[in-house]
Amino acid sequence: xxxxxxxxxxxxxxxxxxxxxxPSWRDGEAKSxxxxxxxxxxxxxxxxxxxxxxxxxxxxxxxxxWAEQPFYxxxxxxxxxxxxxxxxxxxxxxxxxxxxxxxEGDMQGVLASGHDGLLDVIAASHSGMTTGDFKQSVGxxxxxxxxxxxGQRYHQMVYQPMIELLVYLRDNDFKTYIVSGGGxxxxxxxxxxxxxIPPEQVIGSSIRSExxxxxxxxxxxxxxxxxxxxxxxxxxxxxxxxxxxxxxxxGGNSDGDHQMLQYTDxxxxxxxxxxxxxxxxxxxxxxxxKGSTIGGLDNALTEARERGWTVVDMKNDWRTVxxxxxxxx
Amino acid sequence: xxxxxxxxxxxxxxxxxxxxxxPSWRDGEAKSxxxxxxxxxxxxxxxxxxxxxxxxxxxxxxxxxWAEQPFYxxxxxxxxxxxxxxxxxxxxxxxxxxxxxxxEGDMQGVLASGHDGLLDVIAASHSGMTTGDFKQSVGxxxxxxxxxxxGQRYHQMVYQPMIELLVYLRDNDFKTYIVSGGGxxxxxxxxxxxxxIPPEQVIGSSIRSExxxxxxxxxxxxxxxxxxxxxxxxxxxxxxxxxxxxxxxxGGNSDGDHQMLQYTDxxxxxxxxxxxxxxxxxxxxxxxxKGSTIGGLDNALTEARERGWTVVDMKNDWRTVxxxxxxxx
Numbered sequence: 001x002x003x004x005x006x007x008x009x010x011x012x013x014x015x016x017x018x019x020x021x022x023p024s025w026r027d028g029e030a031k032s033x034x035x036x037x038x039x040x041x042x043x044x045x046x047x048x049x050x051x052x053x054x055x056x057x058x059x060x061x062x063x064x065x066w067a068e069q070p071f072y073x074x075x076x077x078x079x080x081x082x083x084x085x086x087x088x089x090x091x092x093x094x095x096x097x098x099x100x101x102x103x104e105g106d107m108q109g110v111l112a113s114g115h116d117g118l119l120d121v122i123a124a125s126h127s128g129m130t131t132g133d134f135k136q137s138v139g140x141x142x143x144x145x146x147x148x149x150x151g152q153r154y155h156q157m158v159y160q161p162m163i164e165l166l167v168y169l170r171d172n173d174f175k176t177y178i179v180s181g182g183g184x185x186x187x188x189x190x191x192x193x194x195x196x197i198p199p200e201q202v203i204g205s206s207i208r209s210e211x212x213x214x215x216x217x218x219x220x221x222x223x224x225x226x227x228x229x230x231x232x233x234x235x236x237x238x239x240x241x242x243x244x245x246x247x248x249x250x251g252g253n254s255d256g257d258h259q260m261l262q263y264t265d266x267x268x269x270x271x272x273x274x275x276x277x278x279x280x281x282x283x284x285x286x287x288x289x290k291g292s293t294i295g296g297l298d299n300a301l302t303e304a305r306e307r308g309w310t311v312v313d314m315k316n317d318w319r320t321v322x323x324x325x326x327x328x329x
Numbered sequence: 330x331x332x333x334x335x336x337x338x339x340x341x342x343x344x345x346x347x348x349x350x351x352p353s354w355r356d357g358e359a360k361s362x363x364x365x366x367x368x369x370x371x372x373x374x375x376x377x378x379x380x381x382x383x384x385x386x387x388x389x390x391x392x393x394x395w396a397e398q399p400f401y402x403x404x405x406x407x408x409x410x411x412x413x414x415x416x417x418x419x420x421x422x423x424x425x426x427x428x429x430x431x432x433e434g435d436m437q438g439v440l441a442s443g444h445d446g447l448l449d450v451i452a453a454s455h456s457g458m459t460t461g462d463f464k465q466s467v468g469x470x471x472x473x474x475x476x477x478x479x480g481q482r483y484h485q486m487v488y489q490p491m492i493e494l495l496v497y498l499r500d501n502d503f504k505t506y507i508v509s510g511g512g513x514x515x516x517x518x519x520x521x522x523x524x525x526i527p528p529e530q531v532i533g534s535s536i537r538s539e540x541x542x543x544x545x546x547x548x549x550x551x552x553x554x555x556x557x558x559x560x561x562x563x564x565x566x567x568x569x570x571x572x573x574x575x576x577x578x579x580g581g582n583s584d585g586d587h588q589m590l591q592y593t594d595x596x597x598x599x600x601x602x603x604x605x606x607x608x609x610x611x612x613x614x615x616x617x618x619k620g621s622t623i624g625g626l627d628n629a630l631t632e633a634r635e636r637g638w639t640v641v642d643m644k645n646d647w648r649t650v651x652x653x654x655x656x657x658x
Contacts, residue, residue: 053527131569175529188573198382199573200504206570211562211588218588218595220569227570233540240460240549241535241556242571244517244528259540259547266547 021168024161024320030275031317033310034165037273041248042172050248050270052173057249058239058260059162061180061187061204063295064253064277065195066158067147069286071107071294073154074182075118077141079105081125092124099124122183123224127207130219131185138189152324155194160323162251162277166195174249179239180204181231181256185222203242205230231256236263246272253277258300265307274309276300281315284325350497353490353649359604360646362639363494366602370577371501379577379599381502386578387568387589388491390509390516390533392624393582393606394524395487396476398615400436400623402483403511404447406470408434410454421453428453451512452553456536459548460514467518481653484523489652491580491606495524503578508568509533510560510585514551532571534559560585565592575601582606587629594636603638605629610644613654 025031040048041055062068082102086093093100098117101109102124110121126134142155150157166176176197180187184204191197208227209220230238236259239247249272250257250264257276264272278301279288289297304311312318320326354360369377370384391397411431415422422429427446430438431453439450455463471484479486495505505526509516513533520526537556538549559567565588568576578601579586579593586605593601607630608617618626633640641647649655 053521056529184570184573192382200385200571202573209566209569211565211592213588213591213595216595217597218565218592220566236540236547237538237549240538241513242529244513244531259542262542263540263547266542266545268546 021171022161022164024164024318026317026319028317030310030312034168034273034275037249038168038172038174054245054248055169055172055174056177056243056245056247057169057174057251058177058179058203058243058247058264059166059250060252060254060257060260061178061182063279064159064251064257065162065166065178066154067285068295069288070148071111072182073147073157074186075107075110075121076145076148076154077138077186078102078121078125079107079110080141080145081137082121085124096120119226123207126183126186127222127224130212130221131209132219134185134222135189138186142190150322150324152322155190156324157322158194159318160320160326161318163195163323165251166197169249170196175201177201177203177239177243177247179230179235179260181229183207184230203230203238233259235260239263248272249275251275251277252300253279254295254297255300256295258303261300261309262303265309274304274307275312276304276309277312278314280313281318281321283315284321285314287315350500351490351493353493353647355646355648357646359639359641363497363602363604366578367497367501367503377599383574383577384498384501384503385506385572385574385576386498386503386580387506387508387532387572387576387593388495388579389581389583389586389589390507390511392608393488393580393586394491394495394507395484396614397624398617399477400440401511402476402486403515404436404439404450405474405477405483406467406515407431407450407454408436408439409470409474410466411450414453425449448555452536455512455515456551456553459541459550460538461548463514463551464518467515471519479651479653481651484519485653486651487523488647489649489655490647492524492652494580495526498578499525504530506530506532506568506572506576508559508564508589510558512536513559532559532567562588564589568592577601578604580604580606581629582608583624583626584629585624587632590629590638591632594638603633603636604641605633605638606641607643609642610647610650612644613650614643616644 022031040046041050043049059065062072079102082099086103093103098110098113098120102121147154147157169176178187178191178197182204184202184206187204188199188202191202206227208223208225212219212221246267247264250261252261261274265274279286351360369375370379372378388394391401408431411428415432422432427439427442427449431450476483476486498505507516507520507526511533513531513535516533517528517531520531535556537552537554541548541550575596576593579590581590590603594603608615
């Protein structure tokens with residue numbers, strides 16, 4: 001009896017040791033770099049050992065954890081939301097052609113309006129309500145809206161290999177964070193359920209809010225004014241502000257993540273791990289880099305190659321991209 | 330043998346159950362309110378049960394976790410720092426009487442300069458260096474400076490009953506945060522060692538910073554410009570921004586904490602626990618409330634009494650204030 005238990009325990013622990021923590025990653029340099037880094041980081045006595053409290057891992061969201069084509073998903077929400085609001089309040093469209101385009105679902109018209117037009121759409125759709133009401137609205141949208149080309153729910157458009165990476169890092173006592181140019185309150189609606197990342201570990205762009213209190217309620221209300229734009233050099237600034245520690249692992253996919261990767265890479269006597277996702281798979285996902293208006297990647301890729309950062313070639317390094325494609329393989 | 334182990338295990342668990350988690354708190358309403366709230370919050374099936382992920386507890390720092398008299402400790406750092414800097418760069422004092430007063434350690438002169446003068450002192454002492462260099466400077470100061478009346482190190486000026494409360498909450502799977510009007514980077518230097526609160530759970534006021542990168546370094550550098558003032562209505566806004574959840578427990582001591590207590594109190598169908606520390610002990614600490622220029626307490630105390638929040642009478646509710654007074658009792 002005891003022997004049986006011992007054998008079982010041994011077999012079980014062997015199984016655990018041999019199980020591949022990253023089954024959607026094909027064997028290759030990217031995968032082996034990640035595995036080596038994590039194994040050394042958790043091995044006491046190893047020169048590359050990192051104490052658990054310092055195991056901070058940060059990830060961009062759009063194009064790194066979920067897709068960002070043919071346009072940022074949050075923009076799809078904003079446009080749907082303006083359309084919904086205009087039904088009850090058609091006056092909001094008067095004298096603003098970009099809101100009119102949004103209400104008609106005319107994405108090209110919205111995009112053609114440039115930066116100011118986009119800010120108008122975000123302001124109209126993201127402010128003038130409590131944070132709680134905003135989150136409820138996003139939740140309802142996620143439960144009903146569908147991605148324009150795949151037909152999937154937006155929260156199905158997450159990269160299966162990255163979900164595995166998040167779990168693998170957490171299993172090794174890394175604390176995983178999102179550091180996104182997208183909206184902090186938007187991402188918090190699904191980050192815990194989809195990525196296992198709680199709201200307090202989401203960092204993102206934000207608009208201002210103000211506190212409103214009555215005898216029975218106390219709420220933060222979202223205002224139509226930018227507070228912080230969490231992109232490019234804003235990312236390391238926001239990481240320092242929210243976390244107060246330099247990450248030891250960072251993942252991104254565009255030049256908007258370049259400074260966050262530099263901040264992680266140049267950790268003094270403890271250089272961190274910089275991971276750059278390169279969108280190379282026009283069949284299963286999209287292929288784009290330099291010159292793309294969404295997720296443009298140029299300088300960060302050049303530096304990644306110069307400094308030996310780990311570049312993921314999505315087409316070759318990932319066995320699966322989306323979990324809904326699993327059946328097709 | 331087995332029986333001995335069983336008896337030992339039983340005795341040990343009884344001891345743990347009977348041990349007072351708050352030995353520096355005298356029996357009374359404040360202590361029993363806290364104990365009841367926590368016991369119910371962690372009891373599955375209890376109507377007041379709170380799932381662990383939602384057990385967010387927030388605390389003001391100055392006057393709530395450590396003392397704030399005769400002036401905020403961070404101001405003492407700023408003044409010492411200006412004096413230090415002026416030794417190497419006397420020109421910085423020219424044409425600025427408040428910096429001159431600071432360099433001479435003339436606290437009354439600095440305080441007399443009002444809000445703008447204080448900002449000058451903070452700007453001069455807190456910016457123009459990397460975040461890392463700033464933290465090192467604060468650490469060195471904490472290791473050498475002494476409180477003007479007690480003669481203790483500043484980080485000895487923490488309230489023993491509040492340390493016990495933080496530990497008790499964490500033992501019950503609450504996540505403890507600091508939400509302070511003081512500087513976020515300043516508090517992060519000692520919060521982990523002194524309070525067991527890691528840097529990522531510190532929220533505070535902040536100045537802007539910018540990212541600077543070279544071939545070998547990547548740092549955030551502190552700028553002489555306010556980014557966020559984390560006081561009054563700013564506290565719930567910052568809590569929502571950093572944590573993205575409404576706290577279920579909040580502790581404060583001044584009108585600067587009033588809105589944070591309201592935000593926690595008015596949690597809809599799950600009202601949170603609001604704790605207000607009242608400085609009533611002129612012998613062991615200081616006695617002050619309404620009209621104090623530091624830690625003024627008026628409206629929050631009125632609302633606490635109206636709504637039945639838990640008010641701590643330091644003189645009567647706390648057996649010990651500072652741990653360095655323990656021997657004297």
